[in-house]
Amino acid sequence: MIVVRLFGVLAILLVISFLTFSLVYLAPGDLVKNLLGNRPASPEAVAAIRAQYHLDDPFLLRYLDWLGSAIRGDFGQSIRLQQPVSTVIGDRLPNTLALVALAFLIALATAIPLGILSAAREGRFSDSLASLLSLIGLSAPSFAIALLLLYVFATLLPIFPAYGAGSGGFDTLWHLVLPAVALAAGIGAILMRLTRAALLRELQSDATTFARARGLREADVQVAALRAAAIPIVTSAGLVLTFIVGGTIIVESVFALPGLGSLLQQAVQFKDLPVVQALTLLIAAVIAVITILIDLSYLVLDPRVRAKGLNR
Amino acid sequence: MSTSSEQLNARGVVVRSLAVDGPSGPLVRPLGFTVGPGRTLAIIGESGSGKSVTARALTGLLPRGLEATGSASIDGDRYPLSTGERSAWDRIRGRRAVLLLQDPFTSLNPVIRCGAQIGATVRARMRAERRRVSGSSLKLEVERRLDEVRLPPDVARRYPSELSGGMRQRVAIAAALAAEPRLLIADEPTTALDASTQGGVLDLLGDLQKRHEMSLLLISHDLGVVAGRADDLIVMRRGEVVERGRTNRVLAAPEHHYTRALLDANLSVTDTTIPPRPPSPMLLTATGVSKRFGSVTALDAASVDVARGEIVAVVGESGSGKSTLARCIAGLEVPEAGTITLDGRDLPPGRRGRHPGEMQIVFQDPYSTLNPVFTIDRSLRDALRLAGGQTTVGDLLELVELDPALGSRHPSQLSGGQRQRVAIARALAPNPQLLICDESVSALDVSVQRQILDLLIRLRDELDLAMLFITHDLGVVANIASRAIVLQRGVVVERGSTAQILRAPQHPYTKSLVQAAEHDSIHGASAQAALQVRPSR
Numbered sequence: 001m002i003v004v005r006l007f008g009v010l011a012i013l014l015v016i017s018f019l020t021f022s023l024v025y026l027a028p029g030d031l032v033k034n035l036l037g038n039r040p041a042s043p044e045a046v047a048a049i050r051a052q053y054h055l056d057d058p059f060l061l062r063y064l065d066w067l068g069s070a071i072r073g074d075f076g077q078s079i080r081l082q083q084p085v086s087t088v089i090g091d092r093l094p095n096t097l098a099l100v101a102l103a104f105l106i107a108l109a110t111a112i113p114l115g116i117l118s119a120a121r122e123g124r125f126s127d128s129l130a131s132l133l134s135l136i137g138l139s140a141p142s143f144a145i146a147l148l149l150l151y152v153f154a155t156l157l158p159i160f161p162a163y164g165a166g167s168g169g170f171d172t173l174w175h176l177v178l179p180a181v182a183l184a185a186g187i188g189a190i191l192m193r194l195t196r197a198a199l200l201r202e203l204q205s206d207a208t209t210f211a212r213a214r215g216l217r218e219a220d221v222q223v224a225a226l227r228a229a230a231i232p233i234v235t236s237a238g239l240v241l242t243f244i245v246g247g248t249i250i251v252e253s254v255f256a257l258p259g260l261g262s263l264l265q266q267a268v269q270f271k272d273l274p275v276v277q278a279l280t281l282l283i284a285a286v287i288a289v290i291t292i293l294i295d296l297s298y299l300v301l302d303p304r305v306r307a308k309g310l311n312r
Numbered sequence: 313m314s315t316s317s318e319q320l321n322a323r324g325v326v327v328r329s330l331a332v333d334g335p336s337g338p339l340v341r342p343l344g345f346t347v348g349p350g351r352t353l354a355i356i357g358e359s360g361s362g363k364s365v366t367a368r369a370l371t372g373l374l375p376r377g378l379e380a381t382g383s384a385s386i387d388g389d390r391y392p393l394s395t396g397e398r399s400a401w402d403r404i405r406g407r408r409a410v411l412l413l414q415d416p417f418t419s420l421n422p423v424i425r426c427g428a429q430i431g432a433t434v435r436a437r438m439r440a441e442r443r444r445v446s447g448s449s450l451k452l453e454v455e456r457r458l459d460e461v462r463l464p465p466d467v468a469r470r471y472p473s474e475l476s477g478g479m480r481q482r483v484a485i486a487a488a489l490a491a492e493p494r495l496l497i498a499d500e501p502t503t504a505l506d507a508s509t510q511g512g513v514l515d516l517l518g519d520l521q522k523r524h525e526m527s528l529l530l531i532s533h534d535l536g537v538v539a540g541r542a543d544d545l546i547v548m549r550r551g552e553v554v555e556r557g558r559t560n561r562v563l564a565a566p567e568h569h570y571t572r573a574l575l576d577a578n579l580s581v582t583d584t585t586i587p588p589r590p591p592s593p594m595l596l597t598a599t600g601v602s603k604r605f606g607s608v609t610a611l612d613a614a615s616v617d618v619a620r621g622e623i624v625a626v627v628g629e630s631g632s633g634k635s636t637l638a639r640c641i642a643g644l645e646v647p648e649a650g651t652i653t654l655d656g657r658d659l660p661p662g663r664r665g666r667h668p669g670e671m672q673i674v675f676q677d678p679y680s681t682l683n684p685v686f687t688i689d690r691s692l693r694d695a696l697r698l699a700g701g702q703t704t705v706g707d708l709l710e711l712v713e714l715d716p717a718l719g720s721r722h723p724s725q726l727s728g729g730q731r732q733r734v735a736i737a738r739a740l741a742p743n744p745q746l747l748i749c750d751e752s753v754s755a756l757d758v759s760v761q762r763q764i765l766d767l768l769i770r771l772r773d774e775l776d777l778a779m780l781f782i783t784h785d786l787g788v789v790a791n792i793a794s795r796a797i798v799l800q801r802g803v804v805v806e807r808g809s810t811a812q813i814l815r816a817p818q819h820p821y822t823k824s825l826v827q828a829a830e831h832d833s834i835h836g837a838s839a840q841a842a843l844q845v846r847p848s849r
Contacts, residue, residue, distance in 0.1 A: 206418040210484065213371050213413075214433045214491050215406015215440065218398060224432070228423050303471035304422060 002292070009288040013281055017070070020280045021063050024273050031055065031079065031271045053079065066277065076274035080267065085278045089260065095165050096252070096259035098172065100244050102180035107188035107244075108237060115195025115233075120222060122200060130192065137189030142247055146182035146254040153178060163256035179255045183247050187240045194236040198229040231301045238294035242287045323387050324348040325409075325495050325527045330382035330393060332365045332374065332551075339365050340551045342382065347495070347527040347544075352518070354530040354542035354559065356574070358757035359728065362551040363531045367499045369393055370529075371411045372401040386494050386527075406436055406491040414500040416480035420472040426483045427468025430454045433490035457486040461516060477630070478509035482516065489520060496521065497529045502537065506629035507784060507828045514541060533757060535578055539563055547571050577759040579787030592619045595778045596671075596746050601640050601650030603633075603802075610636040611647070612802040616780070618746065623772060623779040625793035625810070627786065627825070633802035634782045638748050641780065642673050655745060668699055672739035676751035678731035682723040688734050689719035692741065699742030708737040713767060729760035733767065740771070747771075750782045765792050786829040790814055798822045 032041070032049050050056055054065065069076060075085040111134075118130040137145075154162035166175035202208060202225035211221045248261035256262070260279060267275035298305045325347040332340040340362040347353045357363040369380035370393070380393040386408045391400065413419040420429060434453050438445045445453075455465040461482040472480050481501065488496060498517060502510040518541060521528045530542055538545060538559060545562045547555040547570065555568040566572045596618040603611040611633040618624045628634040639645040641652055643663040652659045654670055675681050682691055692705045706716040712733040723731055732752065739747060749768070753761045769792060771777055781793055789796050789810055796813050798806040798821065805819040817823045 206413050206415060207421040209373055210411070210413050210419040210487075211421070211432070213373055213405055213411035214488060215402065215410070215436045216432055217436060217439070220432060220436070224421050224424060228421055231423070302423065304473040 005292055005295075009285070009292070012288065013284055016284050017067065017277060017281055018063065020277055021066065021273070022059075024268070024271060024276050025059060025062075027268075027271065029269075029271050034270050035079070066273075070277070070281075075278040078267070078272055078275045080270045080272045080275070085274050088263065088275060089278060089282065092259050092263050095172070095176075095257055096248055096261060099176050099179055099183065099248060099252070099257065099259060100241075102173070102176050103183035103187070103244050103247075104241055106180055106184040107191055107240065110184070111188040111191035112195050112233065112237075115192040116199055116226065118192070118196045119199035119203060122203075130196075134189040134192045137185040138193070140185070142182055142186055143250050143254055145185045146179070146251055149178045149182055150254070165257055165259075175257075179251045179257055182254070183244055183251045187243050187247070190243075191233075191237060191240050195229075195233050198232040198236075199226060202226070202229040231298070234297055234301060235294050238290055238297070242290050245283055245286055324351070325384065325386050325529075327370065327384045328382055330366060330369055330380065330384070332362065332369050333379045333381075335377050338551060339378065340369070341553075343546075343553050344382075345544075345546060345556075347529060349494070349525045349527055350522060351544070352521065352528040352530055352542045353544045353546065354532060354538035355546045355548060356532055356535055356538060357548035358533055358574075358759065360550065361548040363533075363548050364499050366548075367411060367497045367529065367531050370495075370497060371405055371409055372396075373411060402440075406433070406493065407440055408493060409495040409497060410488045410491050410493040412484060412488045412496060412498045412501055415504045416472075416477055416484050417504065419484055420480060420487075422472055424471075425468065426470050426472060426475070427451075427454045427458075430457050430468070430483070430487045430490050433487050437491050453490070457490050458483075460489065460520065461486045476509075477505050478513060481505060481513050485513075485517065485520070489524070492524070493526065495527045495529065497531070499531045500533065501530075503533070507786070508629060508824055510537070511828050535563065535574055535758075547574070573759060577762045579758070579761065579765075579785070579791050592621060594618070595620045596641070596652070596654050596780070598637070598641055598652045599650060601637060601647045601652070603636050603640055603645060603647045609802050611640065613650070614797075614799065614802065614804050615650075616641075616797050616804075616807075618778045618780055620745075620778050621772060621776045622795070623768075623781055623793045625781045625783060625789040625796035626799060627783060627789055627796055627813075628799035629784055629825075631801070632799040634784075634799050635750055636802075637799070638673065638750050638780065638782045642671060642748055644673075668742035669744055671746035671748060672742065672744040673748045673750060674732070674735050674739050674752045676754050678728070678735040678755075679723060681735055682731060682738075684723055687720055687722055688726070691734070692719070692738055695738045695741035703741065703743075708741060709734075711740060711771070712737045727760075728756050729763060732756060732760075732764055736764075736767070736771075740775075743775075744777075746778045746780065748780045748782070751784070752781075753788060754783065754785065761788070762791075768792060786814065786825060798825070 031053065032046055032055070035049055036045065054062055057065070066076070077083065078085055078088045081088055114130050114133070118127045121127050150162055153160045160178045161175050164175060166172040203222070205225070205228070207228065208221055208225050211224060212218075216224075248259060249265055250261070251257070252259045252261035253265050260282075263275065264279045266272075267279065326344075327346070328344045329342040330340065330344065331338065331342040343366070345353060355363045355366060365374065365378065368374050370384055372380075372393070372395070374380055382393045383390060384393060385391070386404070389403075389408060391404055395401070420426070431450050431454050434450055434457075435445060451468075454468050458465055458467055463479060463482050463486070467475065467479070467483065472483065475483065496517075501517065502513050505513060514537065517528065520526070530538060532538055542559045545555075545557060545559045546553055547562070547568065549570050555562060555566065555571045562571060563575070566575060594617050596616075598617070599615045600613040601611055601615070602609070602613050614633065614637050616624060616626060616637065626634045626637060636645060640647040640650070640661075643659070643661070643666045646662045652661075659666065659670070686694075688709075689705055692708055696703060696705065696708070705719055709716045709719060714730060714733050714737070718726065718730065723734070726734065736752075753764050756764060765788065768779065772779060781788070783789060793810050795808065796810050797804050798813065798819065800821045806813060806817065806822045813822060814826055817826050
């Protein structure tokens with residue numbers, strides 16, 4: 001089963017690599033101008049650049065060239081930064097990883113307890129308040145939340161730094177707080193709604209009624225309901241994680257964080273094809289791996305799926 | 313109630329003026345009853361009668377928006393039914409009264425092992441009695457409870473999904489009885505189970521009740537289930553008691569016309585009303601149909617044929633492959649082997665190359681097969697457009713004996729019987745040669761069942777329609793089919809005329825099915841009951 005899935009992932013990565021390649025190729029802009037700037041360029045310089053980056057080769061040949069090297073593990077050189085793509089990505093990966101992890105933790109730590117509270121006190125004031133909060137988180141776009149956070153917590157009350165990644169260690173963590181909160185807001189709101197809905201469904205189930213009918217303590221009844229609701233909550237948390245990975249592009253740009261998201265944004269603008277290709281594939285692969293892990297988590301969490309999986 | 317019966321019932325259950333109000337008026341009008349220790353009271357009614365609401369009101373588990381009034385007392389401990397306080401119910405639920413639900417597939421928590429679910433009740437009881445329980449004695453207690461419902465101790469380590477429906481309901485009973493309640497309320501405890509397991513579960517409940525001197529309140533739509541099992545009977549209709557009395561008396565000599573109608577509507581297996589058909593050319597012939605799902609063989613070389621104007625039943629319990637056979641014939645599943653011919657033409661496997669005018673299916677639950685946002689008109693018009701015939705929506709509705717004015721309604725505004733008529737009308741839109749009915753009357757009340765069966769027979773006669781009727785219910789078979797096949801684990805174990813199969817079954821499996829059905833048939837039971845009652849009068 002897993003082998004089949006992995007082959008599926010490889011096929012998807014191949015398709016994505018072709019699509020991104022075509023999109024960057026078709027996008028407006030001229031690599032030569034990007035490299036030379038606005039200075040008047042001699043025809044020799046232009047020709048030299050066109051030759052160096054094989055700009056005059058047919059489209060398909062250029063793609064196959066790239067694919068051939070990529071399969072051998074060579075993703076080429078960043079045109080903009082004149083460094084190997086692996087170095088460029090490697091330098092910025094820790095920042096983005098830390099940002100994603102922090103945002104995910106913030107989203108989990110706020111949304112799941114809030115969702116549980118909201119379901120347990122359905123229809124009361126705390127439920128309405130939590131619903132209002134999640135509505136705000138859901139409807140405000142992340143760049144707007146980012147700008148608001150910047151204004152309030154970096155300008156008005158200068159508690160947090162406004163930009164950059166800091167000098168490592170605790171300082172970096174301090175720098176990541178605002179971006180992570182901006183990233184977590186929308187995603188946490190989705191997660192909170194999903195948690196609330198999943199738990200409510202279990203609290204209204206026959207199993208809960210039967211547990212109450214047998215005289216079980218309300219606390220025990222709710223814990224049992226939560227165990228059954230954990231299946232949809234965990235899997236939706238996984239899906240939310242994939243949203244976070246995509247959301248880094250906007251948030252890193254707003255906070256000028258040197259991470260993969262801002263790198264991708266700059267690379268697209270510059271038509272830095274090797275970097276765009278490597279980054280999109282990396283993000284796609286991460287998302288694919290997350291979804292496979294979600295499916296595997298069913299095996300751990302749900303005895304019904306486990307029984308079926310063993311029968312196969 | 314006389315004072316003497318109240319004294320008698322100082323032990324036992326006394327319910328006074330129980331009533332339930334909903335947002336749109338009363339659901340249950342004030343009613344009272346008593347159930348002595350070791351006695352069984354059955355509440356019988358169809359959907360909407362208020363029987364389940366009554367059961368829930370006694371344990372304070374009404375759905376939101378419903379309010380109960382009145383009071384109950386169990387072994388002298390009197391409590392109001394109106395209280396919404398959770399703590400007040402803590403005293404009642406568990407040690408006093410436990411509610412056992414209908415569907416063992418949903419009433420157990422799917423992610424918790426059976427042993428732990430029984431253990432949770434034991435812990436709750438120990439806590440209420442201010443006793444401590446050690447891990448090893450808890451394990452022993454769980455095993456003892458499993459043994460009581462005749463399940464092996466290793467069931468404790470299983471998840472509910474690893475057990476059959478009958479075993480799950482036994483686990484639920486064990487979990488309920490671990491609270492040692494004085495009153496067990498069983499709300500349709502066997503309706504979700506196969507006929508051959510129903511009897512066993514009901515007998516087990518009866519045994520345990522006698523052993524624990526419990527009062528049992530048995531809620532059911534099926535008069536057959538309560539015959540021979542309940543001491544007293546209450547018949548409810550639209551929230552009101554229409555008849556009450558000793559079970560034997562009510563079944564033998566019902567006083568209210570509604571009780572009589574319920575008795576008449578109960579489909580009997582013993583008198584088959586359908587005569588064998590004169591031989592006519594075969595319309596459908598399915599031969600050697602096999603289908604596997606993973607490592608499970610759902611169908612093993614099953615064959616069935618239906619002539620024009622004939623109704624053939626496919627009988628089996630859940631997992632017998634009866635629905636798979638219907639789906640293979642309809643092209644909804646692709647069988648691994650076998651041929652299906654209709655009107656002399658070989659049908660390719662799967663849906664490709666099929667025509668709506670060949671065959672149509674009517675499923676069990678019309679609520680899930682009709683689009684809830686479409687009016688009836690719209691649903692039927694869509695079906696007619698695909699069929700391309702000359703019929704109108706009004707004609708179709710009249711064909712299934714529905715008022716054409718109902719066309720402007722949505723499915724949720726119709727009763728269960730009306731919805732199933734609409735589903736039948738939609739299936740008839742392309743004027744099919746063969747109609748496949750997959751448990752098409754199983755979700756309906758008994759009185760409605762009868763009407764739908766009569767409708768199907770009329771349609772067969774008028775349209776010379778061939779029907780393949782998939783069902784688990786031998787009572788339905790006896791009242792609609794002229795021939796039947798019996799499926800067990802994907803194999804056809806018996807085939808013949810309905811009369812043959814019901815009166816002289818050959819295969820041991822068919823025999824057990826017929827026996828279980830006869831036991832639950834009131835016509836058999838009420839005849840016995842009448843014999844027992846008369847000498848004393």
